Amino acid sequence: MDGIIQPKKIGIFGGTFNPPHAGHILSARAAAEQLGIDLLFFVPTGMPPHKSLPEGTPTAQERLEMLHLAVDGIPNAKVLDLELKREGKSYTIDTIRTLQGEYPHAMFYLMMGTDMFQTLETWQEHESLLSLVCPVVFNRGEQGETERNAKYAARLKEKYGTNSICINAEPLVISSTDLRQATEDGTWNKFVFSSVYGYILRKQLYGVQKDLKHLSMEELRAVACSFLKAKRVSHVLGTERAAIALAERWGAVKEDAQVAALLHDCTKRLEMEEQLKLCEKYGIVLDKLEQKTLKLLHAITGAEVGRDVLGVSDAIYTAIRWHTTGRANMSLLEKTIYLADFIEENRDFSGVESLRTLAFEDLDEAMLLGLNMTIEEMNERGNPVHFRTLEARDWLKGTKHEC
Ligand SMILES: [Fe+2]
Numbered sequence: 001m002d003g004i005i006q007p008k009k010i011g012i013f014g015g016t017f018n019p020p021h022a023g024h025i026l027s028a029r030a031a032a033e034q035l036g037i038d039l040l041f042f043v044p045t046g047m048p049p050h051k052s053l054p055e056g057t058p059t060a061q062e063r064l065e066m067l068h069l070a071v072d073g074i075p076n077a078k079v080l081d082l083e084l085k086r087e088g089k090s091y092t093i094d095t096i097r098t099l100q101g102e103y104p105h106a107m108f109y110l111m112m113g114t115d116m117f118q119t120l121e122t123w124q125e126h127e128s129l130l131s132l133v134c135p136v137v138f139n140r141g142e143q144g145e146t147e148r149n150a151k152y153a154a155r156l157k158e159k160y161g162t163n164s165i166c167i168n169a170e171p172l173v174i175s176s177t178d179l180r181q182a183t184e185d186g187t188w189n190k191f192v193f194s195s196v197y198g199y200i201l202r203k204q205l206y207g208v209q210k211d212l213k214h215l216s217m218e219e220l221r222a223v224a225c226s227f228l229k230a231k232r233v234s235h236v237l238g239t240e241r242a243a244i245a246l247a248e249r250w251g252a253v254k255e256d257a258q259v260a261a262l263l264h265d266c267t268k269r270l271e272m273e274e275q276l277k278l279c280e281k282y283g284i285v286l287d288k289l290e291q292k293t294l295k296l297l298h299a300i301t302g303a304e305v306g307r308d309v310l311g312v313s314d315a316i317y318t319a320i321r322w323h324t325t326g327r328a329n330m331s332l333l334e335k336t337i338y339l340a341d342f343i344e345e346n347r348d349f350s351g352v353e354s355l356r357t358l359a360f361e362d363l364d365e366a367m368l369l370g371l372n373m374t375i376e377e378m379n380e381r382g383n384p385v386h387f388r389t390l391e392a393r394d395w396l397k398g399t400k401h402e403c
Pocket residue numbers: 264265268298299323324341
């Protein structure tokens with residue numbers, strides 16, 4: 001309708017997210033879907049007014065990073081760090097007022113668990129708050145919970161005119177003790193998403209202490225996910241599957257292929273400045289083209305991080321190192337990773353089908369085709385081709401490249 005600004009429905013889910021568990025995310029998503037919410041904010045609390053954070057709690061920055069990993073990739077969802085930036089206690093009313101300033105026509109749906117819902121009248125400026133939001137409470141299936149919440153919702157309606165919504169949600173909660181136990185039992189994936197668990201492993205949070213250089217494949221996969229933007233996870237897992245298939249076909253060590261595939265893009269999310277910092281840290285001297293080409297740097301820094309943080313072998317190190325440009329005299333594992341990255345199931349460029357078929361018929365011919373495709377594409381775009389790529393092609397053609 002012309003001239004009328006349609007109000008947006010905004011969901012707000014605050015909490016300490018210590019850690020952000022699967023139940024938080026799945027409940028909020030289910031509620032957002034049920035209520036037709038078109039923007040969902042996850043708001044980590046700085047200093048919660050109702051409880052103090054237990055000793056050994058990760059830093060605010062770590063909680064924020066874990067939440068980013070948990071929320072990344074969810075359509076129309078965002079993490080807001082405004083409470084972490086605000087001095088003093090985190091009052092919801094301040095957050096709502098800020099958001100109201102930004103979205104003056106929106107309806108705000110404030111999501112929370114039963115414990116918080118039942119204490120709403122003790123919140124700072126609760127009367128104002130209850131006039132600005134619609135509380136959404138998650139019933140987690142505890143005995144008598146639904147009735148208690150319905151009763152309290154009726155009270156809020158009668159006293160403040162506030163409409164509340166009760167929603168049945170995931171019964172998952174986790175304490176750090178549960179998390180440690182789940183790590184021992186290998187059942188952590190019931191509680192937290194893989195990327196969050198990988199982050200916990202990397203940072204050794206909640207007393208979870210695993211030797212990063214001797215992780216199981218499942219743990220390593222979680223760590224790999226924690227390095228990635230959500231949109232790249234399917235590519236990396238696809239590369240792992242393609243690497244396994246190629247290793248089985250051509251005889252590379254399967255576990256090495258898996259590790260290299262899982263870590264091959266582990267620094268891909270980093271921008272130029274961070275890439276260059278890593279190069280400096282690891283004493284890498286870049287050539288002229290590398291210095292200005294972000295895409296080339298992640299293979300170099302990824303190999304270093306793989307070796308330094310996760311203790312990968314030299315064979316895996318070089319497979320990561322040369323997965324973008326290739327090089328002359330490539331090992332079987334290097335070719336395996338180069339091609340797995342190229343042909344994994346999510347790739348859909350023109351010609352990928354023939355490259356996929358060829359990769360299982362003749363590995364070197366497939367390498368040559370892959371390299372030629374890259375060179376052609378770079379030429380078409382007017383981009384310079386790295387000399388290692390030309391050397392790799394010429395080596396495969398059986399001739400030495402002459403500059
Ligand atoms: Fe890559």
